[in-house]
Amino acid sequence: MTHRLRAGMVGGGAGANIGVAHRYAMRLDDRYELVAGVFGRDAIAALAFARDLGLDEQRIYADYEQMAESETRRPDGVEVVVVATPNDSHFAIAKAFLEHGVSVLCEKPLTTDSASAAELVRIAQAHGAVLAVAHVYSAYAMVRQAARMVRDGEIGNVRFIDVEHASGWASTLLESTGHKQASWRTDPAVGGRLSVVADLGTHAHHLARYVTGLEVRAVSAQLDTLVPGRQIFDNATVQLRWSGDVPGRLWASMAAAGHSHGLRLRVFGDRGNVEWSHQDPDQLIVQDLECRTTILSQGVPSLATDSRRLDRVGLGHAEGFIEAFANLYGDVADELLARRERRPSTIRELSFPTGVDGLKGLEFIEAVGVSGGAGGAWVSLGEVGEEAT
Ligand SMILES: NC(=O)c1ccc[n+]([C@@H]2O[C@H](COP(=O)([O-])OP(=O)(O)OC[C@H]3O[C@@H](n4cnc5c(N)ncnc54)[C@H](O)[C@@H]3O)[C@@H](O)[C@H]2O)c1
Structure with a gap:
């Protein structure tokens, strides 16, 4: 499917809590393809985990800096990166990708202080990248x-x-x-x-x-x-x-x-x-x-x-957390595709958290x-x- 967005992930490795919800959400409406990532700080465990996900070995990285460098050199590099690591690493990881114009869907809280959060907002705007935050309940x-x-x-x-x-x-x-x-x-x-x-x-x-x-x-x-x-x-x-x-x-x-x-x-x-x-x-x-x-x-x-x-699925059929995550991913996908195809912004009054x-x-x-x-x-x-x- 040519419209699928090429996605990467940092965090969300073996035993991680929220990374799996992100991966389900990407797949639910078939609008993303997970193609690269750093699935934890233990490089060997992360490699085994990513192999099980079926990722190309060339695109399983030991750290996010290497991933940002390599992916942005590829013609088919990632268009959006999910940051699903503990809070104290969000800033550095998001910054590394945003500075290359790669959009980021970051877990909350965005960073650990307002000065660094404001810096990420500025970097995203300066590089024309989308910066979304996973406040999924909205x-x-x-x-x-x-x-x-x-x-x-x-x-x-x-x-x-x-x-x-x-x-x-x-x-x-x-x-x-x-x-x-x-x-x-x-x-x-x-x-x-x-x-x-x-x-x-x-x-x-x-x-x-x-x-x-x-x-x-x-x-x-x-x-x-x-x-x-x-x-x-x-x-x-x-x-x-x-x-x-x-x-x-x-x-x-x-x-x-x-x-x-x-x-x-x-x-x-x-x-x-x-x-x-x-x-x-x-x-x-x-x-x-x-x-x-x-x-x-x-x-x-x-x-x-x-x-x-x-x-x-319509009236009477329960939808829940994974579907809400997929709704968030859907709104972000609308905007990323609009930017890829140079169409006007799709961001509505009730859209994804930025x-x-x-x-x-x-x-x-x-x-x-x-x-x-x-x-x-x-x-x-x-x-x-x-x-x-
Ligand atoms: N939106 C939500 O509803 C929701 C729910 C739970 C957690 N969260 C947020 O998600 C983030 C992760 O929380 P969690 O509960 O999944 O944590 P976790 O400890 O279960 O998982 C963190 C993962 O990040 C990996 N990691 C840590 N540092 C890394 C690095 N530098 N590079 C690559 N991987 C690294 C760990 O190995 C692990 O796989 C937190 O910011 C948390 O606040 C959000």
Whole structure:
């Protein structure tokens, strides 16, 4: 298929968590072909892993610098690279490809600080490359429906936003057991002291921004370590002031014992509210002033085009995480192909998260850190990057 995009991957090797979801998502709509990569830091294990994926041996690399150099010299080099490594390496890897004009789909958080995130945004713009960030939850069909309804005023003027990503995945001292993902996420040098905000808080922050179209203007945060012996904050309770002076709250936790994934958004307007939960992702709960409750289901023909265009199997057939990832990949593919064929941009109002969204996530993390360190004092966020959206 000539339209397939030539993709590379850094990270996502044997035993890795999220890399496999990226590979499924690439294949689901058959718009990408994985042709090159660095599948881990252990070169021998990475080679064996890539062979199993069926990659050409010439295009299995020992490190991302070698990959960037070699791939950009090839006439059939990669057009987009997925960065699925731990957070502290995102910047260097993304930069190496963006500087060569290769687009990047980077895992979140985009980098470890706002200055480097802003630098990636600048580099991508200067080299005409797409920089996307894998805040995958905004690619669920019913999140797109919520966004369309809220942005079109169907619940009236937004009055309050309540969002939480309160997961229970690390409710015990998992890092002491050698658990791969817990080990780096609870290491302040890799995941940062604010790891729970970077890991889960940024998803909640992005979800609320995406659905409402509002921006966080100020935060007052309380940071806690709920699991004794842990080296990072594993729980953040944040009060928010959104644009338009809309109040809200955000709870990010990796120690909400008994919760599986724990992502939920509620937006209250002056005419009702919408609620979306990752637990039942193909539903959107809508309530009006009379407390009448309507449950909208994915695939219903009367839903907004933004939602309907993401259906694959139709009403009554559940779609989930892999499909949401594929929706994100689909939006990115539309734009990459438009650029390849020199057509106008395909980026819609409700499209994929960009580097600017990643940058805003970093600004949010930093503001939460400052506020938490100052006993919950209100800290304002700048309007950096908004002109570039
Ligand atoms: N979007 C989401 O929903 C979502 C979900 C989970 C994780 N993530 C993000 O994905 C990233 C990876 O998380 P994970 O849980 O998959 O981690 P992981 O530890 O399971 O996997 C990381 C992989 O990267 C490899 N790696 C590390 N440094 C490398 C380097 N320099 N070059 C090549 N490979 C390297 C490791 O060997 C491993 O294969 C993180 O940034 C995380 O925040 C996002």
